[in-house]
Amino acid sequence: DQQVKQNSPSLSVQEGRISILNCDYTNSMFDYFLWYKKYPAEGPTFLISISSIKDKNEDGRFTVFLNKSAKHLSLHIVPSQPGDSAVYFCAAKLNEKLTFGTGTRLTIIP
Amino acid sequence: NAGVTQTPKFRILKIGQSMTLQCAQDMNHNYMYWYRQDPGMGLKLIYYSVGAGITDKGEVPNGYNVSRSTTEDFPLRLELAAPSQTSVYFCASRGLPGGPVGEQYFGPGTRLTVT
Numbered sequence: 001d002q003q004v005k006q007n008s009p010s011l012s013v014q015e016g017r018i019s020i021l022n023c024d025y026t027n028s029m030f031d032y033f034l035w036y037k038k039y040p041a042e043g044p045t046f047l048i049s050i051s052s053i054k055d056k057n058e059d060g061r062f063t064v065f066l067n068k069s070a071k072h073l074s075l076h077i078v079p080s081q082p083g084d085s086a087v088y089f090c091a092a093k094l095n096e097k098l099t100f101g102t103g104t105r106l107t108i109i110p
Numbered sequence: 111n112a113g114v115t116q117t118p119k120f121r122i123l124k125i126g127q128s129m130t131l132q133c134a135q136d137m138n139h140n141y142m143y144w145y146r147q148d149p150g151m152g153l154k155l156i157y158y159s160v161g162a163g164i165t166d167k168g169e170v171p172n173g174y175n176v177s178r179s180t181t182e183d184f185p186l187r188l189e190l191a192a193p194s195q196t197s198v199y200f201c202a203s204r205g206l207p208g209g210p211v212g213e214q215y216f217g218p219g220t221r222l223t224v225t
Contacts, residue, residue, distance in 0.1 A: 004152070032212050043114070043200050043216030044153070089152060093212040096141060096160070096204070097168070100152035 003027045004092050006101035014109050019077040021104050023090030026071060030092035030099075035064060035075050038087045038103070047088075048075070080108045112136050114217035116201050122223045123191040131186040131220050133201030141204040142184040143214060144168075144176065146197040153200060159184055191224045198222070 005024045013019045023033070031052050036044035050057040050064045050073065057064050063076045077084055085108045090101040117132045135142065140161050145153040145168075155168030159178040173195060175187040184203075188195060198221050202214040 006152075009150070034213060036216075041218070043202075043218050045216070046213040049213065096212065097143075097155060097158065098153075098212060098214060100145075100154075102150065102152045 002102075004090055004099050004101040006090055006104050008104050009102070010105040010107070012107045012109055013080045015082060016079045019075075019080045019084065019106055019108070021075040021077075021088050021090075021106065023073045023075075023101055024071060025073075025092050027092070027094065027099075028068075028071070030094050032093040033064070033066060033073050034091045034093065034098065035062075036089040036091060036100075038089060044089055077106075080106075082108050082110055084108050114201055114203055114215055116199075116217035116220050118220060119218070120221045122225065123188075125191060125193065125224060127191050128187070128189045129191070129222075131188075131199055131201075131222070133184045133186065133217060134182050135184075135201075135203040135215070136182065137203060137205055137215070138181060139203035139205040139215075140181070141214075142178065143202040143204075144174070144184070144186045145200045145202065146170065146195075147200060147219075148197050156186065156199075188222075193224050196222060196224045 034049040035047040038044040048062045066073045087103045089103045091098040114135045143158040144156040157176040159165045201217040204214045
């Protein structure tokens with residue numbers, strides 16, 4: 001039973017354009033949602049989060065949107081840069097534990 | 111601060127062998143976690159600890175054991191290695207007070223192959 005799903009395994013975006021990564025969840029009890037970025041041979045690093053009571057959180061080029069009724073969140077990166085090429089994981093928090101999606105590999109094309 | 115460190119980086123085990131994956135953090139974090147990541151999959155929680163002397167099972171604990179005798183260290187033990195345990199293992203930690211967000215800090219991972 002996958003409680004957090006990222007249905008797009010990969011995404012390619014032109015440099016300077018917007019990257020949109022999507023995530024769906026099934027458990028309405030999750031209280032926070034987080035995005036992690038992972039480069040090859042490294043551990044994931046925290047990028048941005050959103051509380052379940054908010055619908056938007058922005059941090060520089062990164063914005064996360066939450067649609068609770070649809071149980072859907074998305075990460076927007078504007079403008080996309082070559083250094084953004086990585087695997088992005090969506091995670092949902094409940095009781096100090098995180099449940100991760102399967103990740104989306106983002107490739108920024110120069 | 112070194113953050114979260116893991117040793118070894120790589121290891122090849124034969125079926126039935128045992129080993130301990132080491133994890134240490136120097137941030138005085140209370141919470142520590144062990145995850146495994148299989149190819150094309152997300153991270154799955156194996157075990158976690160909320161403080162020294164306290165551990166609990168995650169989603170996929172079978173075949174593993176943990177201990178937490180100090181705040182800094184959280185080793186993961188594989189007793190009888192099986193090919194299904196071939197994976198990349200990540201250790202993570204989280205401090206308190208760290209706010210409600212729950213962000214965890216990850217080590218660089220240990221790539222384990224069981225043949």
